[in-house]
Amino acid sequence: MSKSAKMMKTITLSTALVALGASLALAETPAPSREGGFGLGRAALPEEVAAWDIDIRPDGLGLPVGSGDVYTGEELYIDNCAACHGDFGEAVGRWPVLAGGYGTLDGEDPHKTIGSYWPYLSTVWDYVHRAMPYGAAQSLSDDDVYAITAYLMYLNDMVDDDFTLSNENFLEVPMDNQQAFFMDNRAETEYAVFIGEPCMTNCATSVSITARATVLSVTPETEGGAAAATPAVAEAAAPAATAVVEAAAPAGPDPALVAAGEGLFRQCASCHQIGEGAVNRTGPQLNNTFGAPVASHEGFRYSPALQQAGESGMIWTEETLTAFLLDPRGYIQGNRMAFRGLRSEEDAAAMVAYIRAAGGEAK
């Protein structure tokens, strides 16, 4: 739209609003600008902009100097990413699939991976750097991110295993699916069609049901009428709360400490479950952990570092667990828990109290 045409539209709109305001008594006067500004806020310092301006664009804008190779990337990926995304980018559970899927986009079950779908490599670098690993965002160095990106390219058959990615060769990487993206064209393909006076009477001779949701039965079961759901929710909530209190009582920890730990546990809950019905997920379930040997839950694939600690006789005690929670990477080097560590001794005491109270005490 040209500038003058846009201004015309604005004027027309304003006139319409005045007319509307007159009839409906709406207060729609826009908040006024001030010539020269309001003088509010302050100039950002260069180091502040540098700290927050971490975004990368497809043309390479924002990309820092650095490099990383496929082999380094594999090690970093296994430690930081594989727990959710699988060793080969195939994904665990419903976490995102990162590799493969070529040739599936026009089929029944499209796999939209970095290789098959993503139009720009810069998106991978930017996203891994800003948001991964999950629960420890921005903990990877620039070279780490180059290396993980290189490994993800390798998993997607985009490069060989001797490849090194750097800011120098970043823009040379072709992305197969880039040309498949085009600007929203609904105005041409849909708006022109979905317009006009529709049929109001005798629009069909007969109608029959062709698909039913109840056949699938995938709606959460608390439904089935509002009134039916009410007691179910109330019943489910009450015993669970009681169970925590009962479990806490014999161990004798400070209830306030347990409550504080429960709050802190939100940082852990994306990977760890605890209490009745807890199962291994990204991290092992934590029941029967306190007082038990390290890495002793069956069915969970621990890092070699944790396995070794367990085999050497290390037990999860107040002391070891506290030290681990405060500095997971430093205390047991090479373990895969993607967590930066709790911030204080107080937080660690609360967390240990909560883990013990909620079902973590070894039986």
Add this chain to the structure above:
Amino acid sequence: MTDTPEYSPSRRRFLAGAAVATGAAATGTLVHAQAAGPDPLITELQPWQQYLGDGVDARPYGVPSRHEAHVVRRNVPWLTADSVSSVNFTPLHELEGIITPNGLCFERHHSGIADIAWGDHRLMINGLVDTQMVFTMDDLMRFPRENRVYFLECAANTGMEWRGAQLNGCQFTHGMIHNVVYTGVPLRLLLEEAGLKTSGTWLLAEGADASGMTRSIPIEKALDDCMIATHMNGERLRPEQGYPLRLVVPGWEGNMWVKWLRRLEIGDAPWHHREETSKYTDLLGDGQARRFTWEMDAKSVITNPSPQAPITHGPGPTVLTGVAWSGRGTIPRVDVTIDGGITWHQARMSGPSLDKSMHRFYYEFDWDGRPLLLQSRAHDSTGYVQPTKEQLRAVRGFNSIYHNNGIQTWAVNEAGEAENVEIG
């Protein structure tokens, strides 16, 4: 829960009487129901009539009646890997009017709810501006502000229904939407304060949460009607809606309404970040993909009756209601059918009709007790008419996930129970 009237024995007795009365009404004579005996709720003294209730400060921040405890957001656990990167749904079938109460506005987080104090939050503007700037929340409260009612709909709302009828309830099929009155500063004023350079054609909005949510927005939209909101429905934003600061992008997909907004960067090209390439692009049947599908097209859904809100009163006068909205204007008209689209009726619009806001419609009819196939069809102020799911599939195929604004069908059986179906 004997105090839930619809299901209490005494109420059922009344309903049986009502059914008889309606039969009589159909013959042209108005006959009201006759009670079989006195209603104990009237003839017997009830505890609330006799004993004192709670005093004024029993609930310093008020909450709904305990008899409404079932009116909550719900999620569909199998949809996502974990609740910290997931979505729950607004209980549309329990709501009236056009405003969504703050505690029932659906949630969508990518790395959980960021916990930020008002005093710890900063908004930075950098990039192609005369002065790169930092604002505190208190700074922002000194700019002129406006009040606007807008709907926010997730682009993936109804996304589970592309391949067929899947989830049984409008909360789950259509509940990724809410409609609130925002108080905030027009984004235009902040960009003027920093001094927008003429080369600045795109804006990157970034959140302060652990996902560092980012979206590219064309500068025309930013200067037109975007605002940075501090309040919703009169109170400061809820944490799960981005406290203390959220970007409002009227009529455009919810993912762009960046929560915990910490930074606005001005640039001369889009950033093509994860949420506008890997996600929130619309894969078509031929494997090509639309990008930057920002606007939310006209859409409507009947909220009552619906699978979670069956007809419990038997034949007779019945109130059908629902909501409609368009990212491209207002909704002057909604059509409703109860026979699967053979005959359509214009619904009655009720309540404020505001640009890019939710609208409420009603259609009152006498139910004859026979099965119904309910549909609603929104018309927006551009003349666009809400398409059928088949019309959308003909253009887009089955894999586009996002922007499903097709007509929804509920089948109601003789018992008044409703089910999500497709018809042909």
